[in-house]
Amino acid sequence: MTKKVFVTISPKKSRREFVKKVKELSGQNLQLCYQCGMCTGNCPAAANMDISPRRIIELARLGLEEDIAGSRTVWTCASCLACTVNCPRGFDLSKMMEAIRLLTLRKNIDRLRPEDIPSEERCDLPQIAMVSGLRKFTG
Amino acid sequence: MGLAYYPGCTLKTRARNLEEPAVASMEALGLKLDEVPRWNCCGAVYSLADDDLIHQVAPVRNLIRAKEQGKDELVTLCAFCFNTLKRANLLMKEDAEKRNTINSFMNEEVDYSGEVKVVHLLEVLRDEIGWEALSQKVKLPLRELKAAPYYGCTLLRPREVAIDSVENPTILREFLKALGASPVDFPESARCCGSYQVISSPGDISEYARPILNSALSHGAEALVLTCPLCDYNLGRGQKELAKKQSEFREMPLFYFTQLLALALGLGPQACHFELNHGNPESLLREKNLLSQGESVQPIGGQR
16 A cells, blocks of 8 residues: 655745745845835836736745736836836846746746737837847747 | 947848948048947847846857957947947956856857947947037038937946936937937936837837827927837837827827938938838928928838
8 A cells, every 4th residue: 555645835935935036036135125116106017017016026025926926017027127227225126027037937938929929010020129029028 | 440330130120220320420420330240139138137147148249259359349329239238248347257157158259358348329429529529510400300319228227337327318418409409308208118018018019108209299399319229119109009099199200319410410311211210200301491402201101
């Protein structure tokens, strides 16, 4: 008779792992943020986000990976760095957004299929749009 | 005297109206732009992840091409390429560990440690020619042209690569004044146009464009002056869509700063390639007496 082994994955441990990976990839100290909301106030894409930039930082440092994974916020960020230059704490949110995107893309989960871009648009778009977009949305 | 020059992919195809007037103008100003040999795509965006060194190889290779030419400065024109190359250069200068890894990986190349200075053409005009000297070369002053300078993101952010004050940039205003134009300042001049979001969320692009264009128009702009091919695409496409949605929305001509430079230097509309612009600039140019009787502009608009 095979002995059944039950393994319990502590949510706390997976949350710690997520925070550690975000810190490693972004090179940022997530505790710097004091939640003033300058990032959200300066973000030109905030209106299109379901979770504001300020809240994403809070969710990330609590390790709430599932909440972030279900949100479109990091994919709506255009890396314009308005948050970065306006942060009074010197926190580079654009790097945290990139780290979270990469944690998905590196699992080979793409956010965009190039063939879904209409062919007439592919012909008209400047190369920097295609190269940068495919860098940000595919792994 | 020749300047080492990096064009990048977009300037050879979708944005010939940014590059060709620049090349002609710099020749007229006695500072020829010499393309670095064997340049490659810079990767368009700077890698923001700490462990992602492979994407630094492409921009660094271009910096090595300039170093091999014995140049201590590399001039860029595309705003995306400027940002990517300048940030990669800073990384090679300041991070010894990453520099060593990248240099060892590219063992077929000479070692590089950030020796070349990356500059944007606007900086060359300001710092090496000077506004006063530039204004003396103007043959066709852009009198009464109310042009709003639009910076976008990559010339001003992050702070360590900015070509001017992040909060209150004036470089394009001073440039336009040197050409005799009347610059129109507006508060959204460094607001993002949506950038590469156009390939994943094209429906949002007009909403990114709306506050920028409305702000420029409400401050009295007759045209917008740009530095980046992606801003040109997004704002051009955005204003077309806004005009379809709202009959009262007024489209305005979008110019690259290099086109206005060539025009003011008297190189003629052919050198400016206005036919590749978004929005028809002909009536505005004619109204301002910037086109002579026999000269015309053939816009192709979206059929570029």
